[in-house]
Amino acid sequence: EDQVTQSPEALRLQEGESSSLNCSYTVSGLRGLFWYRQDPGKGPEFLFTLYSAGEEKEKERLKATLTKKESFLHITAPKPEDSATYLCAVRGSTLGRLYFGRGTQLTVWP
Amino acid sequence: NAGVTQTPKFRVLKTGQSMTLLCAQDMNHEYMYWYRQDPGMGLRLIHYSVGEGTTAKGEVPDGYNVSRLKKQNFLLGLESAAPSQTSVYFCASSFLGKRANEQFFGPGTRLTVL
Numbered sequence: 698e699d700q701v702t703q704s705p706e707a708l709r710l711q712e713g714e715s716s717s718l719n720c721s722y723t724v725s726g727l728r729g730l731f732w733y734r735q736d737p738g739k740g741p742e743f744l745f746t747l748y749s750a751g752e753e754k755e756k757e758r759l760k761a762t763l764t765k766k767e768s769f770l771h772i773t774a775p776k777p778e779d780s781a782t783y784l785c786a787v788r789g790s791t792l793g794r795l796y797f798g799r800g801t802q803l804t805v806w807p
Numbered sequence: 808n809a810g811v812t813q814t815p816k817f818r819v820l821k822t823g824q825s826m827t828l829l830c831a832q833d834m835n836h837e838y839m840y841w842y843r844q845d846p847g848m849g850l851r852l853i854h855y856s857v858g859e860g861t862t863a864k865g866e867v868p869d870g871y872n873v874s875r876l877k878k879q880n881f882l883l884g885l886e887s888a889a890p891s892q893t894s895v896y897f898c899a900s901s902f903l904g905k906r907a908n909e910q911f912f913g914p915g916t917r918l919t920v921l
Binding site: 728729731738739740741742743746784786788794795797798799800 | 848849851897908911912913
């Protein structure tokens with residue numbers, strides 16, 4: 698069964714304190730790993746897609762990397778506006794179907 | 808573009824009542840999805856559609872029905888609501904093929920069943 702585990706569940710950082718979020722997965726025939734951001738009371742917002750081990754994507758202070766078993770979302774010098782829940786999802790063999798992790802709630806305080 | 812819109816935003820039902828949640832998208836996406844999000848459970852797929860007139864079951868389909876009569880609309884129905892269906896419901900849509908992975912989500916409907 699396809700599974701996605703995110704850690705930690707919650708993370709508090711001081712502004713400027715870099716860190717990483719982890720997403721480990723088990724899926725038969727990975728066809729993509731995805732990161733979403735979700736703000737309170739809103740729907741998830743797409744951030745990145747990674748397809749193969751070694752791939753990296755960057756957007757502002759965020760950088761996503763992928764290995765054969767896990768993905769990391771690195772946050773460099775975070776700002777309070779980066780506070781949100783970050784969701785990881787994977788797609789296996791069924792086109793269009795994503796399996797989501799429970800998310801990491803990130804809080805960045807000034 | 809409005810993107811993905813959901814109606815209503817909030818709803819309170821009594822056990823046994825029925826209701827329909829409406830999702831609309833104006834991006835000409837082929838795929839549409841209904842998820843529910845519960846504390847500590849993450850997003851779980853209820854039903855999805857790969858095109859007009861077609862639907863398929865997701866992870867947690869029991870107690871729900873769906874219809875996709877028009878490409879831009881995807882309806883989620885609860886025939887006899889139960890307290891276990893208290894949740895936040897999200898609709899999403901995407902293109903075909905590899906781009907199906909980039910799902911665009913609506914703002915959600917918060918449903919409480921008493």
